[in-house]
Amino acid sequence: MSNTTLLTRITDVSQKMASEVHLRSLRDSFIITVPFLVLAGLFIMVNYVFLDPNSMIGKWFSSEALLAARSIGDRILNGTMSILALMLVVLIAWSIASKRKFAAPMIPAMVSLAAFLVLMPQQVLLTPVNGTTAVAVSGVISLGLTNAGGVFMAILTAIVATDLFLWVAKTRWLQIRMGDEVPPMVTQSFQSMFSIILVVLAFALLAAGVKAGTGKEVHEIIQALIQAPLVHLTTNLPGFLVLTTLTNFLFSLGIHPSGIINPILEPPLLVAMQENMAAFARGDIPPHIIVLPFRDLYGHMGGTGTTLALLLAIFLRSKVSSHQKLGRTVLAPGLFNINEPVIFGFPVLYNPLIMIPFIIYPQINFVIAYFATQLGMVSKIVAFVPWSVPPLLSGWLGSGGDFRNVILQVALLALGVVIYLPFLMAYEKTIVEAKVKTLVDSLSTEQATPAEDARELSVLSNKTIILTCNEGMSTSIMANKMRKYAEECGYALNVYAINIGRIEEEYQNADLILLGPQVVYMQESIMKNIDNACPVVAINAEYFSKLDGKSAIEDAVVILNNRTQH
Incomplete structure (x- = not known):
C-alpha cells in the first residue's frame, strides 16, 4: 500500500x-x-x-x-x-x-x-x-x-x-x-x-x-462496565501514552484530533479531574496522577507537541531568516497554546525531521511528569485549568499553588529545546543545501491568485466571511487581521471566527467560509452539511502561518468575484 x-x-x-x-x-x-x-x-x-x-x-x-x-x-x-x-x-x-x-x-x-x-x-x-x-x-x-x-x-x-x-x-x-x-x-x-x-x-x-x-441501579452498571474501565485506561500511563501519541500523529498529518480522539480521551479524564478536585476539597489525597489538565500542563505547552520549545530553539539557534520571522510572529499566540500557525506554517505538517520530536517529545514529558508526581516531587493536579492558560501559570494554578510544578514545567521546556534543536538544525541544513528558505510554498500551489487591483476590493462591501477551526481561537486572530485591513481600505466587511461546531448555525449568514488548515480535511463534509450554500475554502497555509490578513483578504476577493461572475 x-x-x-x-x-x-x-x-x-x-x-x-x-x-x-x-x-x-x-x-x-x-x-x-x-x-x-x-x-x-x-x-x-x-x-x-x-x-x-x-x-x-x-x-x-x-x-x-x-x-x-x-x-x-x-x-x-x-x-x-x-x-x-x-x-x-x-x-x-x-x-x-x-x-x-x-x-x-x-x-x-x-x-x-x-x-x-x-x-x-x-x-x-x-x-x-x-x-x-x-x-x-x-x-x-x-x-x-x-x-x-x-x-x-x-x-x-x-x-x-x-x-x-x-x-x-x-x-x-x-x-x-x-x-x-x-x-x-x-x-x-x-x-x-x-x-x-x-x-x-x-x-x-x-x-x-x-x-x-x-x-x-442503572448508574451502578454503567460505572462498573463503562466508566471505571475507561477511567482506568486513560489514567493508566501506557493507555494515556497510546492515545496522546495518536493525537500528535494525526495533528502532524493535518488532522485535528478533537472530533476523533478527544471524545474518547476527555470524558474519563474529566471524571478523574472531578475526583481529584473533590478529594482536595475534603482534605484527602487526590487519587489520580493523570487527569485532563495533565495533558495540557506537561505535553501541550505552547500547543500540541509543546511547540513552545521549538520556538525557543528557533530564537536560540535558527539561521534561517524566515524561521526567525515566523517565531516572532507566532510567539504571542504560542504563549496561550495556540500553535496552528507553527504546525502549518513552519511547517510541522508532513515534515519528517520535525514530526519526530513533535510526536515523541511530549510523551517523554508525560513519563517524567508522571513519575515526578508519583515520587512526591511535585503535586497532583487538583484544579481544572483550561488549555489556553499560559505555561508556568497553568502549573501553579493546576497544582493548587505548588511552585514545584512550575519548576517542572521550566525543566521540561528546557529539555524540549535540547530535543528539538538537532532536528531543527538538520532541517535548516536541508533548506540551505537546497537553496530555499521554506517548504511552505508547496502547500499553496493551488490557491487562488491574489487580487491585482485594489479596486476589486469593492466586492467586499456588506459581505460576511466566517473563519472556522476547532475552537475558533487561531482563526479569530486571523479574522481580526482581515477585518482591520478591510477597514483600512474603507470597506464594510463583516469577518468573524467560530468553532467548527457552529457552522450549521451560522452558515446562512456567510458569503464565504474559510477553513483553518487544521480542519481542511472536513471540507467535503461541511459543504455537504450546508448544501453548498456558499463557497467553503481552505485558508492559504502560508498566509495563515504569517497571520497575513491582507493576502487572505485578496484571496477572498478573487473567490467572491468568481462567485459573482457565475
Whole structure:
C-alpha cells in the first residue's frame, strides 16, 4: 500500500469520525462546559488554598470569617462542578437534535433530562452531619450522580433518549394535528406529546427492570462496565501514552484530533479531574496522577507537541531568516497554546525531521511528569485549568499553588529545546543545501491568485466571511487581521471566527467560509452539511502561518468575484 493511499484512508476515516453527529455533539457540548469548569477550578483554589486556615490569610481573619467566605465558593461549586452531568445531558441532546434538523431541539433536550432523572435511584444512603451511620433517604438526588461521576450516564442517556425521541417523532400516527391558527410552539409541543410519553416511559421501565433483575441501579452498571474501565485506561500511563501519541500523529498529518480522539480521551479524564478536585476539597489525597489538565500542563505547552520549545530553539539557534520571522510572529499566540500557525506554517505538517520530536517529545514529558508526581516531587493536579492558560501559570494554578510544578514545567521546556534543536538544525541544513528558505510554498500551489487591483476590493462591501477551526481561537486572530485591513481600505466587511461546531448555525449568514488548515480535511463534509450554500475554502497555509490578513483578504476577493461572475 502506497503512502498516499494510506494517508487518504486515514483522512477518510478521520473525516467520517469527525463528522459523526454524536461525536460532534460531544465535542461541542464539552466546549460549552469549559467556562463552568474553569470557574469551579478557580474557587477550588480560592477556598482551599487562599482561604485555608493555615494560609497567610488565616492569620489575619478568624475561622468563622473564613468559613463564611468559603460558603460563597461552595455555592459556586454546587452550580458548576456539581451539575456537570445535568448540563451535559441537556447540551448533548440539544446538539444532536439541532444537527438532525429537528425544529424544536429544546424538547428532546428536556426529554433527555427527564430520562436522566428517571434513572436516578429512588432512595439514597446518606450520613447525617456529625453522624456515623448512613440512613436511606428518599426524595433527594445525589451530587455524586450529577457531577462528573454521572458523566457517562449523561452521555448515554442523551444519545439514546434523543435518537429514540426523534425516531418516534417521525411516526405520523403518533402526531397530533392542529389548525394553522395555533402558535407553532404549542403545535410542536402537542405533536411531540406521545413521543415524550413513550421515551420517558421506556426509561422508567428500563430502570425498574434493571433494578428488579440485578438488584442494582442503572448508574451502578454503567460505572462498573463503562466508566471505571475507561477511567482506568486513560489514567493508566501506557493507555494515556497510546492515545496522546495518536493525537500528535494525526495533528502532524493535518488532522485535528478533537472530533476523533478527544471524545474518547476527555470524558474519563474529566471524571478523574472531578475526583481529584473533590478529594482536595475534603482534605484527602487526590487519587489520580493523570487527569485532563495533565495533558495540557506537561505535553501541550505552547500547543500540541509543546511547540513552545521549538520556538525557543528557533530564537536560540535558527539561521534561517524566515524561521526567525515566523517565531516572532507566532510567539504571542504560542504563549496561550495556540500553535496552528507553527504546525502549518513552519511547517510541522508532513515534515519528517520535525514530526519526530513533535510526536515523541511530549510523551517523554508525560513519563517524567508522571513519575515526578508519583515520587512526591511535585503535586497532583487538583484544579481544572483550561488549555489556553499560559505555561508556568497553568502549573501553579493546576497544582493548587505548588511552585514545584512550575519548576517542572521550566525543566521540561528546557529539555524540549535540547530535543528539538538537532532536528531543527538538520532541517535548516536541508533548506540551505537546497537553496530555499521554506517548504511552505508547496502547500499553496493551488490557491487562488491574489487580487491585482485594489479596486476589486469593492466586492467586499456588506459581505460576511466566517473563519472556522476547532475552537475558533487561531482563526479569530486571523479574522481580526482581515477585518482591520478591510477597514483600512474603507470597506464594510463583516469577518468573524467560530468553532467548527457552529457552522450549521451560522452558515446562512456567510458569503464565504474559510477553513483553518487544521480542519481542511472536513471540507467535503461541511459543504455537504450546508448544501453548498456558499463557497467553503481552505485558508492559504502560508498566509495563515504569517497571520497575513491582507493576502487572505485578496484571496477572498478573487473567490467572491468568481462567485459573482457565475
